[in-house]
Amino acid sequence: MGCLSSSQKEEDVSIALQSQKKLKIVFIGLEGSGKTAxxxxxxxxxxTETQPTIGLNVETIQYKQRFYLIFDVGGKVRTLWSHYYDNLDGLVFVVDSTNQEKQQEIQKELKKLSEDIKTKIxxxxxxxxxxxxxxxxxxxGDIPYSKSDVIIQKCSAxxxxxxxxxxDKMNGLLDQKFQS
Ligand SMILES: Nc1nc2c(ncn2[C@@H]2O[C@H](COP(=O)(O)OP(=O)(O)OP(=O)(O)O)[C@@H](O)[C@H]2O)c(=O)[nH]1
Ligand SMILES: [Mg+2]
Structure with a gap:
């Protein structure tokens, strides 16, 4: 799996994205929720078995006609997350559905998202x-993020x-966004 140091300049990334016409997706979520899996x-x-992510993993996946450049940011150092929010098309927030005790912590991070991200994603x-x-x-409760389209999907890695x-649902909403 490709690994970039967290200090890689966001500017370089956005230039690369424009030239390759990839959409930028960032995976965040508390540690151990299953982002890397x-x-x-x-x-x-x-x-595949995983190790806790130090920094981030970067991968490209193709779905239908679209290429997604995915940044999977480790959950331990949450202050890193917002470093990857520039030129964002979609955000994937992974939750461990077996860990109810973390619900308030998740809520707090969702609230922070609404402050950190100003564009519609x-x-x-x-x-x-x-x-x-x-x-x-x-x-x-109310995901405090009314500016954006929200999909909630049960899953298992x-x-x-x-x-x-x-x-597929995210891809469909992105189709709508680019058509409007
Ligand atoms: N049973 C089960 N285990 C899972 C699933 N997804 C992830 N795991 C396990 O949960 C643990 C954490 O998964 P990771 O993908 O490393 O979690 P992460 O969110 O990337 O964690 P950080 O990198 O520390 O932020 C690993 O032991 C995985 O094997 C799942 O859907 N089912
Ligand atoms: Mg990880």
Missing amino acids: ILQYLRNGKF VLLMYLNKSDLQNSQTMEF KSGEGIWEGI
């Missing part, structure tokens, strides 16, 4: 680890359930 599933079509919330018995539906479904 989902990215690996998208890349390889199967579950597509927000895909993956409720991951649906293969586990203690996976539960989670309520986030282990079984693959819902992973491509989430990407």
Whole structure:
């Protein structure tokens, strides 16, 4: 998996994006929620064991006619997340659906998002680890992010359930955004 140091200039990235016409997607979410496992599933079509991400992973995936450049940012140092928000097309927020105790922490991060991101984007919330018995539906109340389109998708990086479904919904909303 390609790895960039977190100090890579955002400016270089946006120039690269423009020349290759890729859409920029950033994966965030609390540590251990399954961001890297989902990215690996998208890349390889199967579950792969992961290590906690230090800094970030970067991968390109193709879906239908579109190329997505995906930044998977480690959950441990959350102050890093906003470094990748420039020229964003979509944001994927991964939640561990077996960990109800983290609900308030997630809510706090969602609120922060609405302050950090000023443009209209597509927000895909993956409720991951649906293969586990203690996976539960989670309520986030009003996602304080009314400027954007929000998709909530149950999924599992282990079984693959819902992973491509989430990407398909996001792709559909991006189609609408570019047509309007
Ligand atoms: N059962 C199950 N385990 C999962 C799933 N997704 C991830 N895991 C496991 O959860 C742990 C954390 O997954 P990661 O993908 O590394 O989590 P992350 O969000 O990238 O974590 P950070 O990089 O630390 O922010 C690993 O042990 C994974 O194997 C899933 O859908 N089901
Ligand atoms: Mg990771």
